Each structure stands twice: as structure tokens, then as C-alpha cells.
Amino acid sequence: MSKIIEGLLYSESHEWVKIDGNVAIIGVSDFAQSELGDITYVDMPSDGDEIEKGGEFGALESVKTAADLYSPVSGTVVATNRAVEDDPSLINADPYTNWIIKIEMSDKGECNSLLDAAAYAQIVK
Amino acid sequence: MDKLTCLHDSHVALGAVMSPFAGFDMPIRYPAGIIAEHNAVRTKVGMFDVSHMGEIFVDGPDATRFVNHIFTNDITKAAAGEILYGMMLYPDGGVVDDLLVYKGFTPEHYLLVVNAANIDKDYEWLLGNAEGFDVVLDNQSESWGQIAIQGPESEDVVTRVLGIPAAAGLRFYTYFEMPGMIVSRTGYTGEDGFEIYAPVEKTRALWQTLLDAGVQPCGLGCRDTLRFEAGLPLYGDELSAEISPVMAGLSIFCKLDKEEFIGKEALLEQKAGGTARKLVGIEVLDRAIPRAGYSVETPEAEVVGVVTTGYRSITLDRSLAFALVDSAHAALGTALQVRIRNKVFPAQVIKKRFYQTNYKK
Known part of the structure; x- marks a missing residue:
């Protein structure tokens, strides 16, 4: 049974979002990291990249496979997490503390279509 | 419906991530994860369920001549108890399969260990090329389990934990037989290691003994990362009907000075003209x-x-x-x-x- 944190929003492609004012902090769910197994590489976007909701912004690679990352919201990348870039296994260790990117949202209303913890739990059960 | 090896219950009980491979439902990784399993084999010891591999026995007055006809390596150069790696080829030099040939302790007796995905194809290929040879082919793949014990501590595990002291005397690519069992010093990881072939019930007992002793079970995920680092090919990726041993850089396992074998002419042309x-x-x-x-x-x-x-x-x-x-x-x-x-x-x-x-x- 994978861990799901109350108070975060989730996408059907297994990213989580924490809203901090106009900034969306984005990572992947416990389900996603456990499906992937040992993560060995994070393909990060660059600061300033414009990203559409549902658009690919990077990838996580485990030993066996590469999984694209999809943005739950539209906006501009304002930060990437250097710590997980240097040590991707941090995502396996704690996927909810170890965020991947921060996006300055262009339309905060898009968050309304994301899933809450209970709805996401239905998807991964 | 995927086939199950005799250790399938144990993989599920251990919490392995299972996935279809070569027609079998196989463990890809256990909860330890591919990296930990890989490192166990490189630094200590790990074990793999490789019961899906195929075992085909060749017997009969013409067994040596037949094996040398379908096999790229030269089995006449091996002594009883020695093992050779090589390929079976199509006439155009494409690869039917890569395999190990175990030379028997009695004359004209061989064991061919083939890839799981190719068992049926290989058996048909062997039957189809046996005309004119007085041989008996026996596909015993479903009767045999197989466990690979790999890593620097593998000799210690096989001798002490499994109580097979004679294993210490084996050189790489040699084997011996025990009642109902074959113990060979072989593997697919780049480390020292052993592969033990036994009937289904005995295989289960051996696996449990190894688990009880704390040997790390390892899935196909790290089997692939290990063989890859060691430069070993996987049939379907680096060898195939389209990728010949000459193209794959494996000519050393093709004895072109042999009188004949299927595919020899094609390999000679590839060696001379390049690929x-x-x-x-x-x-x-x-x-x-x-x-x-x-x-x-x-x-x-x-x-x-x-x-x-x-x-x-x-x-x-x-x-x-x-x-x-x-x-x-x-x-x-x-x-x-x-x-x-x-x-x-x-x-x-x-x-x-x-x-x-x-x-x-």
C-alpha cells in the first residue's frame, strides 16, 4: 500500500503538487517511486522554461526504465531541486519531501482539476 | 498464460515484482531493489532462480558428431566434465540460440543448456537437423529447476551452506554430477559462481536452505545489469537471426578450423569480407x-x-x-x-x- 499525503493535490500521472502562493511545488507520489524502483537519473528542465499543463517537463530514470514527468499545471520553472539531481535515490527514500521542480503558475485555477488525496487513493488502490 | 517455475510461490511470498519473461512469470526484483541485488553479487553473494532455462540432452553413437555439426565451438576439444559456450547458427550465419554444452562423463552424452525463450525453437531445430545422425534428443526442460549462486562468497555458500565441499575443486566452466544433481562453476554475472541443476522438489529445498542462510535473492533486473557490465550478450538483443557472432564480436567461440558446422561458410565469408x-x-x-x-x-x-x-x-x-x-x-x-x-x-x-x-x- 503506497503512502498518500493529505493536503497535497495529485495528477493521474502520479505527480503531486503543493501550493505555496502562486508557486506549485511538484514531485512524484510514493506509488510512482515504488513502481519505478531505484531511481538513478533525473532529467530536469531549466529555470525559466515555460511548461503547459499536461506537458512533459523531464523524466525519471530507474535502472530499468525511463518515465516521463508531466506537469500538473502551466507556468514557468522557477527552481529545480539540485539535491535530487545529484542523488536521485532521495526520491525513493522520501518522495514527498524531495520535490523535483517549482513552477510559477500562470493559471492557478488549473489546480481545481487536480485530485485530492482521497480521489488519488482511488486511482492507485 | 505464463508458465511458472518451481520457485514461483517463493518469489511471490518474498514480495518480488513479477513480470513476464520468455513465457514465464519471473521475478524482476525483490524488495531490496535492483541496485542492492546487483551489489550483493559483486561484493558478497546472490542467488537467481533460472529454472526457466532449457535442458536438452543428446545421446547416441553419433552424439559428438551431431553436437559439433550444430554448434560453433569445438566439442571434440573439451574433456569430460568441461563446458563450452557457443552458438547454434542458421546457414546464413544468423543465430538460432547461444548455449552451453556440457560434455558428459560417459561417451556420447551431452547436455545443452539453452535460453528459455528459445526452448521449443531450439528443440525443433535440433530435431530437424538430426537426420543421418544416430542420436536421441530429450527435452527435459520442465523436469529441471536451476539456481545460480553468484559472487565472491559463492564458493563458501555452496560448500558450507549447501554441504557440497567438492564444489571448491571446480574450475570455471567445469562441472560434476551428484545423485540427481548437476553442479557447475558457471554464470552470467562476471563473478565467480555456480549453477545447480536439480529436479523440482530438490530445487525448492536448496532455495529454502539458501534463503534461511540469508543469501540475497536476485531478480532478472540485476541479472541483466550484471551480464551487461561483464560484456556478455543476451539473445534477442546482441545476438539474433540478424546478428551473427562475427558481428557481435564473438568469433572466438566459432571454431572455423573445424571440418564443418551449420553456418561455417557464412561466417568465413563475413570474416573475409567484413560485415x-x-x-x-x-x-x-x-x-x-x-x-x-x-x-x-x-x-x-x-x-x-x-x-x-x-x-x-x-x-x-x-x-x-x-x-x-x-x-x-x-x-x-x-x-x-x-x-x-x-x-x-x-x-x-x-x-x-x-x-x-x-x-x-
Whole structure:
């Protein structure tokens, strides 16, 4: 049974979002990291990249496979997490503390279509 | 419906991630994870359920002549109790399968150990080429389990935990028989190791003994990362009906001085005239990971090949690949690039044996 944190929003492609004012902090769910197994590489976007909701912004690679990352919201990348870039296994260790990117949202209303913890739990059960 | 090995229940009970492979539902990784399993084999010991592999026995007055007819290596050069690696070829030099041949302790008796995905094809191929040979072919694949125990501590485990002291006397690529069991010093990891063949019930008992002793179970995930680092091919990726042993750089296992074997003429032509493509090792000079199917290009972005297997090497922490490339771009040191998710990363042709193997000679 994978861990799901109350108070975060989730996408059907297994990213989580924490809203901090106009900034969306984005990572992947416990389900996603456990499906992937040992993560060995994070393909990060660059600061300033414009990203559409549902658009690919990077990838996580485990030993066996590469999984694209999809943005739950539209906006501009304002930060990437250097710590997980240097040590991707941090995502396996704690996927909810170890965020991947921060996006300055262009339309905060898009968050309304994301899933809450209970709805996401239905998807991964 | 996928077939199950005799250890399937144990994999599920251990919490393995299971996936279809070669028609079997096989463990890809256990909860420890591929990296921990890989490192266990490199630094201590790990064990694999390889019961899916095929065992075909060849007996009869013409067994030696027959095996040498369908096999690229020269079985007449092996002594009883020795094992040879080689391939079965189509007449055009394409590979039916790569396999181990165990030379029996009685005359004209051989065991062929073949890839799980190819058991039926191989057996048909053998039957179809047995005309004119007085041999009996016996596909016993479903009666045998097989456990591979691999790593620097494997000799200790086999001798002490399994109580088979004679295993210490085996050199790499030799074997002996015990009642109902075959113990060979072989493997597919680049480390010292053993493979034990036993009937289903005995295999279960051995596996449980090893588990009780704390030996790390290892899945097919790290079996692939380990064999890859050691420069060993996987049928379907680096050898196939389209990829000959000459293209794959495995001519050393094809004895062209033998009187005859199926595919010999084609290999002679390939050796003399060269092949259009060659299998090479490639290092991507970045953390990005070259995966099977990705394009290999010249620095001018001309596509000259494709990755067949690629990983971020767990032992070496380098991004490495096998790739099939046009022979003009196959020389060691050639500058290439690999296209990874629409970005290109500089790469270089290097030797395929990425990891220095540790066999007991």
C-alpha cells in the first residue's frame, strides 16, 4: 500500500503538487517511486522554461526504465531541486519531501482539476 | 498464460515484482531493489532462480558428431566434465540460440543448456537437423529447476551452506554430477559462481536452505545489469537471426578450423569480407542513460546505429551501452552521439567488457 499525503493535490500521472502562493511545488507520489524502483537519473528542465499543463517537463530514470514527468499545471520553472539531481535515490527514500521542480503558475485555477488525496487513493488502490 | 517455475510461490511470498519473461512469470526484483541485488553479487553473494532455462540432452553413437555439426565451438576439444559456450547458427550465419554444452562423463552424452525463450525453437531445430545422425534428443526442460549462486562468497555458500565441499575443486566452466544433481562453476554475472541443476522438489529445498542462510535473492533486473557490465550478450538483443557472432564480436567461440558446422561458410565469408554492422561498447559522457532502441549518430547527426542494451552502470557509475553500428564507425575511440529524448549526448566507442570479470580459472 503506497503512502498518500493529505493536503497535497495529485495528477493521474502520479505527480503531486503543493501550493505555496502562486508557486506549485511538484514531485512524484510514493506509488510512482515504488513502481519505478531505484531511481538513478533525473532529467530536469531549466529555470525559466515555460511548461503547459499536461506537458512533459523531464523524466525519471530507474535502472530499468525511463518515465516521463508531466506537469500538473502551466507556468514557468522557477527552481529545480539540485539535491535530487545529484542523488536521485532521495526520491525513493522520501518522495514527498524531495520535490523535483517549482513552477510559477500562470493559471492557478488549473489546480481545481487536480485530485485530492482521497480521489488519488482511488486511482492507485 | 505464463508458465511458472518451481520457485514461483517463493518469489511471490518474498514480495518480488513479477513480470513476464520468455513465457514465464519471473521475478524482476525483490524488495531490496535492483541496485542492492546487483551489489550483493559483486561484493558478497546472490542467488537467481533460472529454472526457466532449457535442458536438452543428446545421446547416441553419433552424439559428438551431431553436437559439433550444430554448434560453433569445438566439442571434440573439451574433456569430460568441461563446458563450452557457443552458438547454434542458421546457414546464413544468423543465430538460432547461444548455449552451453556440457560434455558428459560417459561417451556420447551431452547436455545443452539453452535460453528459455528459445526452448521449443531450439528443440525443433535440433530435431530437424538430426537426420543421418544416430542420436536421441530429450527435452527435459520442465523436469529441471536451476539456481545460480553468484559472487565472491559463492564458493563458501555452496560448500558450507549447501554441504557440497567438492564444489571448491571446480574450475570455471567445469562441472560434476551428484545423485540427481548437476553442479557447475558457471554464470552470467562476471563473478565467480555456480549453477545447480536439480529436479523440482530438490530445487525448492536448496532455495529454502539458501534463503534461511540469508543469501540475497536476485531478480532478472540485476541479472541483466550484471551480464551487461561483464560484456556478455543476451539473445534477442546482441545476438539474433540478424546478428551473427562475427558481428557481435564473438568469433572466438566459432571454431572455423573445424571440418564443418551449420553456418561455417557464412561466417568465413563475413570474416573475409567484413560485415555491414558491428556490435560495440559505447560510453555516453553524461549522466543521461542510453536505452535500447535509441539512435546512435555521428557528431554530424547522421544515424549510424542503434543501442541494443544500455544502463547507468551500477558498479562503474558510468552511462554505458552496447550498440550495433555501421562498421565504418565501430573503431575504438570513434566519436559518436546518442539521441536521448530528443537531446543529443556525446559518446565514444569503447571496449565491450566494461567490468573486469573475476572468474576462477
